Amino acid sequence: MRRTRLQAIAAGVAGAAFIIALGGPHLTASAADKPIVIGASISETGAYADSGKLALQGYQLWVKQQNAAGGLLGRQIELKTYDDASDPATAVRLYQRLIDQDHVDLIVGPYSSAVTASVANVAQQHHMPMISPEVASTAPFQRGLTEIFQGIQIAAAYVEGPMEIAKEKGYKSIAVTGEDTLFPRSVVAGVDDLAKKMGMTIVFNQLYPHNASDYSSIVEKMKQANPDIVIAASYLPDSVGLLRAMKQANFAPKLLYEGVGPTELSFGTQNGKDAEGVMGTGNWNAELKTQGNAAFVKTFEAEFGHAPDYHAAANFASLEVLGDAVKRVGSLDSAKLRDQLATLTMPTVMGTYKVDPKTGIQQGYKSLVLQWVNGKQFVVYPKALAQRPPSLPFAPWSTR
Amino acid sequence: MHAALFGQLTIDGLLVGGVYALSALGLNVIFGVMRIVNLAHGEFVIGAALLAAVLFERLHASVLVVLPLAFVLAFGLGALIQRAFLRRLPTDLASAEATSLLMTFGLSYFFVGAWLAFFSGNFRSVPYLTGAWTLGPFSIAQARLLAFVASGIVAALLAMLLRYTALGRAIRATSQNLQGALACGVDVERVRTLSFALGTAIAAASGCLLILIFTVNPETGANVTLASFAVIALGGLGNYAGTLVGAAVIGLAISFTGYFATAQVAQAAPYVLFILVLLLRPAGLLGKSGA
Numbered sequence: 001m002r003r004t005r006l007q008a009i010a011a012g013v014a015g016a017a018f019i020i021a022l023g024g025p026h027l028t029a030s031a032a033d034k035p036i037v038i039g040a041s042i043s044e045t046g047a048y049a050d051s052g053k054l055a056l057q058g059y060q061l062w063v064k065q066q067n068a069a070g071g072l073l074g075r076q077i078e079l080k081t082y083d084d085a086s087d088p089a090t091a092v093r094l095y096q097r098l099i100d101q102d103h104v105d106l107i108v109g110p111y112s113s114a115v116t117a118s119v120a121n122v123a124q125q126h127h128m129p130m131i132s133p134e135v136a137s138t139a140p141f142q143r144g145l146t147e148i149f150q151g152i153q154i155a156a157a158y159v160e161g162p163m164e165i166a167k168e169k170g171y172k173s174i175a176v177t178g179e180d181t182l183f184p185r186s187v188v189a190g191v192d193d194l195a196k197k198m199g200m201t202i203v204f205n206q207l208y209p210h211n212a213s214d215y216s217s218i219v220e221k222m223k224q225a226n227p228d229i230v231i232a233a234s235y236l237p238d239s240v241g242l243l244r245a246m247k248q249a250n251f252a253p254k255l256l257y258e259g260v261g262p263t264e265l266s267f268g269t270q271n272g273k274d275a276e277g278v279m280g281t282g283n284w285n286a287e288l289k290t291q292g293n294a295a296f297v298k299t300f301e302a303e304f305g306h307a308p309d310y311h312a313a314a315n316f317a318s319l320e321v322l323g324d325a326v327k328r329v330g331s332l333d334s335a336k337l338r339d340q341l342a343t344l345t346m347p348t349v350m351g352t353y354k355v356d357p358k359t360g361i362q363q364g365y366k367s368l369v370l371q372w373v374n375g376k377q378f379v380v381y382p383k384a385l386a387q388r389p390p391s392l393p394f395a396p397w398s399t400r
Numbered sequence: 401m402h403a404a405l406f407g408q409l410t411i412d413g414l415l416v417g418g419v420y421a422l423s424a425l426g427l428n429v430i431f432g433v434m435r436i437v438n439l440a441h442g443e444f445v446i447g448a449a450l451l452a453a454v455l456f457e458r459l460h461a462s463v464l465v466v467l468p469l470a471f472v473l474a475f476g477l478g479a480l481i482q483r484a485f486l487r488r489l490p491t492d493l494a495s496a497e498a499t500s501l502l503m504t505f506g507l508s509y510f511f512v513g514a515w516l517a518f519f520s521g522n523f524r525s526v527p528y529l530t531g532a533w534t535l536g537p538f539s540i541a542q543a544r545l546l547a548f549v550a551s552g553i554v555a556a557l558l559a560m561l562l563r564y565t566a567l568g569r570a571i572r573a574t575s576q577n578l579q580g581a582l583a584c585g586v587d588v589e590r591v592r593t594l595s596f597a598l599g600t601a602i603a604a605a606s607g608c609l610l611i612l613i614f615t616v617n618p619e620t621g622a623n624v625t626l627a628s629f630a631v632i633a634l635g636g637l638g639n640y641a642g643t644l645v646g647a648a649v650i651g652l653a654i655s656f657t658g659y660f661a662t663a664q665v666a667q668a669a670p671y672v673l674f675i676l677v678l679l680l681r682p683a684g685l686l687g688k689s690g691a
Contacts, residue, residue, distance in 0.1 A: 049521045180664065208663035211623060213614045216412045216541075217658025217666060220405075237523035237615035244525075244613075248532040248541035269457055270615070272527040397531070 035078040036071070036332065038063070038319075039104030041094040041119070043111040046086035051311050052111045055134055056081060057304050058315030059108065062323070065299065072326050080104055086111070088118035095122040105332050108318055109151065111311075113137040113183050116148075123147045129338040131322055133314035137186045141359045149341045149355050150362035151318035155186035158281040159194060159231055161369035161381040162257040165279075165390050167198045171228035171254055175204035177218060177242070178233030178259065187233035187259060203227050212238065215245035222251065229255040236261045239280070240270050247274055247397050254393035255279065263310070263370055263377070275372040277394040282370045284310035284350055285379055287387060291347040292320075317348035404537040409655045411538055417651025418548030419610055423624055424631035424643050425555055426602030432575040432638035433595035436486060436500040441628060442621030443511035444474055444600050448607030449616050450515060453524035463528055463608050467550075470604040478600025481507065482593045508621065515618035525615040543612035550609055554602060555644060562640070571595055575638055630674040636684025645685060649673065 040059065043052030063079045071077050080102060084091035091110050098104045099122070107123060109116050109132025116135035123130040124145045133151035136158075141150060166174075176191050178184035184207070195202050204225040208218055219242065222230060230253045232242055239261025246252065261267055262280030271278075286297045286307065296316060300308040308316075325340040326332065342357040345364065354364030369381035373391050380390040427441045448470040455461040485507070489499045529542035562568035573581040574591045582588055610616070610624070631650055635642030650670045658666035677685065 045516070046521065049516070206662055209667050211620070212663055212667060213620075213623065214416055214654055214658070214666075215663075216416070217409070217655055218663050220408065220412070220659055224405075237525075237617070240523070240525055240615045244530055247530055248539060248544070250532055250534065250539050266522060266524075270525050270527055271530075274527065274530055 033075075035076040036073070036106065036326075037078045037080050037102070037104040038106045038108060038322075039080045039095070039098035039102060040108045041082045041084035041091045041098075041110045041115075043086040043115070044081075044083035048086045048111060051309075052086070054309050055111050055311040055315045057300070058133075058308065058312035058317075059319060061296075061300055061303055061312075062316050062319035064303070066319075066323060072323055073330070073332075084110060084115060086115065088115045091115045092118050092122055095119050099126045099128060106322065106326075106337075108315075108322060109133055109135065109148075113140070116140055120145050120148045127334055127338075129334055129341050131318045131341055133318040134311065137182050138359075138361050139182065139186065141361045145360070147338060149360040151321065151353070152314045152350070152362060153281075153283045153365045153367045154362055155183055156190035157367050158187045158233070158259070159190045159257070161281060161367055162229070162231060162255065162279055163191070163194050163198060163200070165369065165381055165392070166229045166255050167200070169255070169392055171200070173201050173203045173225075173227045173229070175222045175225055175227035175230045175253070176202055176206075176232075177204070177222065177230070178207050179210055179212075179235060179238055180207040181210050184233035184235075184259065188231070191231060208238070213241070215241045216249065218242075219245040219249050219251060223249055227253055229253050230257065232256075232258045234259040234261045236264050236267060239267065239278075243271060243274060243278065250397055252394055252396045256394045257281075257369075262372060265377075268372065268375060268377075273375075273400065276374075276400070277372065277391060279369055279371045279380070279390070282310060282368045282377070282379075283365065284313040285368060285370070285377075287379070288349075288351075288368075288385065290349050290351050293349045296349045313349050317350040317353065320348045321346055321353045405659075408538050409659055410652065411540060412544075413652035413655030414648055415541065415544035415548045415651070416613075416654060417647040417649075418544070418551040419606065419613060420627055420631050420650055421644050421647030422547075422551035422554055422606035422609065423603060424628040424635070424647055425551075425558060425640065426599040426606065427625075427628045428599075428632045428635075428638060428640060428643050429558070429571075429602065430596055430599035431632065432640075433571055434486070434500075434592050435497055436504065436596070437497060438599070439501065439504040439625060440508035440511055441504075441599075441603055442623065442625030443508050443515065443618075444478075444603035445607040445610060445624045446616055446618060446621040447511060447515055448474060448604035449611035450519040450524060450607075450618065452608045452611050453526050454519060456526045456528070457524075463526055463612060467605055467608040470608050471601045474604030475597045475601040478597035479593050481600070482596040486596065487589070487592070508625070512618050512621060515621075519618060521617055521619070523615045523617045524611070526611050528612055541613075547609035547612060551606070554605055555640075558598075558602070559640065567591070567594060627670060630670040632684075633674050634677050634685055636686055639684055639686055642684050642686040649685070 042056045063077050067076050082094045084094055107128050107130050110119055111134045113135045116132045117140040120140045124147050129147045131149045131151045136152055136155040138154050176188050178188050204222050239258035257279045262278045263282040268275050324346055325337055329336045329340050345354045350365050352364040355362055368379045370377045371380045378387045380386050423445050430436055430438050452463050452466040455466050532539040532541045570586045570591045631646040632643055635646030653669040654666045657669045
């Protein structure tokens with residue numbers, strides 16, 4: 001009994017959906033009155049919910065500001081997002097739905113390298129250009145895809161900063177480690193070549209698996225190799241774990257670089273005074289003198305009640321670029337938009353957007369080296385943007 | 401290899417084993433009495449760990465203050481779960497293990513979701529006793545030593561409870577022979593509830609110590625559950641002294657393979673041991689062979 005009723009309801013819903021789908025095109029108003037719909041999926045739940053939320057707020061703030069300023073091409077803008085729960089397969093389904101069923105006018109990238117790598121194929125199949133602010137790995141751009149554009153600094157360029165600083169100080173030997181996954185691998189891939197160019201030697205090079213919990217053995221090995229500097233391509237949990245194991249093993253290299261972990265404010269709360277002197281790579285900073293950055297920080301805080309981070313800034317900047325490209329093209333023609341995104345040079349809150357026209361790999365945005373000094377993060381590299389000179393050497397544990 | 405390095409790796413391994421030991425003891429109490437393979441065990445460990453981290457961030461509460469609080473809360477939660485869910489499962493032994501496995505599997509997903517909603521997905525740890533004491537050529541990590549000693553104290557208290565109290569005797573009786581315990585007038589329902597509550601509370605205590613050493617988020621509970629299982633498989637299911645031996649073996653395996661091979665090998669080492677023991681000595685290292 002219950003079953004047949006459910007079936008009847010299901011049939012009714014399906015039928016209604018079918019009728020709407022058939023009648024849809026005839027019932028809609030003329031295109032000029034409709035808002036321009038920008039579609040994306042974002043990790044609103046799952047392990048990356050916190051960063052995903054900030055990324056989404058970056059998108060939301062730009063849309064709100066742009067609508068207040070008259071929209072795009074005389075039309076209002078609507079942001080249509082779904083939650084992909086940090087799962088690439090779900091994101092692929094959602095982008096297909098955004099394009100096939102929701103008929104969005106434009107798409108922008110999701111959160112994280114892995115999710116973007118999968119979604120890029122959908123964009124390619126539908127010839128929808130997609131600027132992606134949350135993909136530091138260059139792997140998705142080296143598959144001959146023509147529709148994706150990188151809206152953030154590339155991972156391999158991360159280590160240039162700390163290695164330049166080390167070279168200036170005359171440090172020679174390097175220990176390299178990091179998590180054995182796509183993004184950290186891309187980061188450490190740059191170290192070999194740079195070391196040769198700079199006349200430095202790699203005395204230790206070993207990665208650890210994702211979800212590693214105990215770093216004491218790998219730190220003991222690094223200590224035996226006795227390097228001047230340690231370059232770890234790590235996220236937050238492993239950068240905390242490594243730092244703690246180094247303190248416990250009483251091992252302090254002259255320079256300690258820990259990837260993206262130290263850029264998170266939580267690195268400070270989790271390590272207290274031990275964070276002092278640790279360097280990391282950040283992509284953005286509230287104090288940066290990039291175009292519109294001060295206003296962005298202020299309006300973001302007013303809108304959401306908390307400070308933006310680099311995710312929010314990168315997503316905001318990507319829509320700045322997309323909006324500008326639409327204005328220059330004067331329509332939503334995807335082929336023309338694609339060409340525009342490939343060749344455009346434009347100042348944003350992240351720096352100057354410029355990609356390699358062939359691959360879409362980011363060339364304009366510069367990575368920043370941050371260092372924890374007196375309980376706060378400071379930009380110490382590149383010199384043009386530095387808030388203070390690097391504080392080196394990293395103090396031995398016994399003197400702290 | 402020189403002696404100093406050998407000594408250092410041994411110290412690191414034993415200290416890390418101490419933390420695994422406590423979590424595994426909680427799991428083993430539950431299995432011993434109830435024959436329940438509790439797949440939600442790691443979630444209780446992680447829940448307490450995250451609670452300790454949040455209370456430290458907000459109130460600067462010491463982990464040693466949070467530990468008894470978490471112990472009591474988890475005891476209540478464990479009793480509640482036993483009364484509300486596990487008690488309703490069929491009790492004949494053959495199907496109990498399978499159905500309890502499914503139910504605790506579901507509970508584990510429920511708690512991962514609950515912790516994500518409550519604590520967010522952020523990785524957390526507590527910067528307390530992050531340094532090391534130097535003893536000759538060795539450095540001894542303070543937090544690890546604390547966790548090791550605290551694990552030892554909790555293990556000793558548990559042993560005394562099991563050996564010298566009426567409840568302990570009832571728990572042992574129930575775990576050794578259910579029918580016999582029933583025949584002697586042991587209130588088996590009550591013993592089961594208290595055992596599950598006790599196991600959960602020990603899990604919470606180990607979480608408060610674990611957070612001093614590892615960085616965790618709500619999704620890392622499964623690793624803890626797996627490591628705890630490896631420990632009790634080595635030591636013998638229901639064998640409390642064996643749990644400590646199993647934990648030491650696993651800690652040493654991680655420490656030495658991590659140095660002489662790679663971190664990837666170290667991560668696999670506990671499970672390789674786990675499989676070998678299941679194949680060669682299914683009753684555990686201290687168990688009677690063939691049992």
